[in-house]
Amino acid sequence: MLAPLIEADSYSVTDVRSLGFAGMTDVDLMSALQERGIKQILVTTDRAMRRRKHERAAVASTQAVVIVGVSNWNQQSSLWDRARMMLWWWPTIVQSSEAADPGTFLELPWRQKGLKPLTRWRA
Secondary structure (H helix, E strand, C coil), X not given: CCHHHHHHCCCCCCCHHHHCCCCCCHHHHHHHHHHCCCCCEEEEXXXXXXXXXXXXXXXXXXXXXXXXXXXXXXXXXXXXXXHHHHHHHXXXXXXHHHHXXXXXXXXXXXXXXXXXCCEEEEC
């Protein structure tokens, strides 16, 4: 839904289904994207990724930047609310991910009180 707006900002966005990677494990997905030479900025609500050693290792080795939606991101049933918040946070997501070291997790909060750089977690 947000792709046309994001692409107007000179970025491309895709989801795993359109790449034919639906159902792939996160580790296999990161490896497949790296093999294709795609710079990886993954957006997920899977907060447990940073606790799983094999996934942290994959983030570090593939040099991905992972944006993790925390708090209420995965509790929102409304696609419109999630899209609104993603659009709200988009400039901060871009700025924070471009400044992030490869192999970094960034925490994306569910609040709209002000934009500040995303909190970083090293893989």
